[in-house]
Amino acid sequence: MKLRWQKNAKARPPVGELVPPEGVPLKLKVAGLGVRLAAQITDVILTLIAALCLLILVASLGFSSPETLIAIGSLMFFIIRVPYYVMSELAWNGQTLGKRLMKIKVVSHDGTSLSTHSLVMRNLMKEAEIFLPITLLLSIDKASPLTSGLALCWIAAGFMVPLCNRYRQRLGDLIAGTHVIHLPVPVLLIDLADQSVTQLPKKEEFVFLMHQLEHYGTYELQTLESLLRAQGIATGSGSNHRQGATIEAVVEKIRHKIDYADKVPTAKRLEFLRAFYNAQRAHLEQRQLFGERRNDKYYAKEDILL
Template sequence: MIPRLRRKRKKERPSRDQLMPPEGVPLTMQIAGVGVRLGAQITDIAITTAALVCIMILLATLNITGPQTIVAIGALLFFLIRVPYYILAELVWNGQTLGKRIMKIKVVSHDGGPLTTHALVLRNMMKEAEVFLPGTLVLMLDASSPLSSLLAFGWIAVCLFVPVFDRYRRRLGDMMAGTHVIHLPVPVLLKDLAREPRALTLDRKGFVFLSHQLDHYGAFELQTLEGLLRAQGTRPAGNILAERDKTIATIVEKIRKKIGYASPVPPADRLKFLQAFYKAQREHLEQRQLFGDRRENKHYAKNGEDG
């Protein structure tokens, strides 16, 4: 039983893929399935078909086309509409057409880099060879040439089944262009620490910081302090908790000495002190930035004097 289970697991295809962008931070993305991609494709075909119908009605109203040429002109116009539509839409919307935007999927580079014009043109021109041109051939051929129609239909079927057996659900155009389609990641916004309820007080007055005490630090130190405060959401046990409490105590004392805060901070209120200082420091920096004083770090004043 165990060897069989292992063989089955090897055949399973991952629903997620890890991309490595140039910044060196791996990103885990959910690969778009065949169903959602087909839904986006049907939506795009409906949009381009609607544009074609509008143009054909205009041509018929102006008596530019007749019953003998309407099919040929329609096929040519459909080609001239859909090719620029797919390429330009994915260029403008960074890998998305209207159908992909509705289905919340997008095209990404397989190596995690930026999408190139070459890759988007190649994948969409291959779509013509995979689906649209053979499909047009099937629709235009009559019953007197069943072999050609059968070959075109077989080619379409093969191209449609390629994503089913590919690990990343890629069609031939994606394989050649080095792209694949993913679901859009759902953004998760962390709670703003500056908007926490004002329950961080020792007494009714709470911690009070004067303006000159908040001039010692900049945005870099504020972000570092924010990272420390966010890490307090978990409660480790044993030696790790003791080390973290020791780190907080050291930081509190350094801040007190740096800003000249005379009142001692009891051990039980050290974290509250840091939270109150973070909020006051952030409000102070935001207010100074409104007046054009962007303080990047604690060396801001020294750098300004040297300049």
């Protein structure tokens, strides 16, 4: 029973979470019906304006009689509408102009890249879900209440599907394996070089010479950066004890590697690591300006072999 529950939990991730093939869960906010309806109305207005412009052009050139203008306008609206949705979502990675304005987009439900088949399928289903019943509702007369009731039930059922779905998927999304999310807001982490300026004492207590910065490369610098960022994440006495032991081991290893003679006090080990991080980063950036890229601490051996 437990194994079956685990399999179901793996197949159905929590709402707002996608698990791409790489296996790293992505936290995404599912778009609600209000913002999706606003994007849909925007796209309909844009395509309707384009169809009206073409209809006015056809009427001004005298290619059709006034009796057939409505039929021609409906056909132009259909011809413009369907390619617009498919081509714009293909070109803008799941976005139309309306979705771009509302800051939402279409994503694959399993976290993979959007395919042409899925985008064509979801937009063709939109014709059957939305535009066809609305067209029937507008074209029928008062003498056929049964047809009017069927069209209204059709539209109501189309709106009920996303309301009863935890991912707010309509029928086209269910068939194509997609759903709509809010665009994630990018959050940049604070640069450790800038952050440590305010944390270091005004007087530079730890100074490193040029030959002491020749031992490490970019890989070791990134490892040290990850260690410094992790200091504010873990909590609890056990975590603090492990962090202290890790910091002590790293400080002593760097000291022996670069021949730093002075003993680093326990209270200033983080300051030592931040000062070394800033000095090592500035040194590597300066060397890179001269065309020398040091990927890791083995760069000198690679140069000798070459």
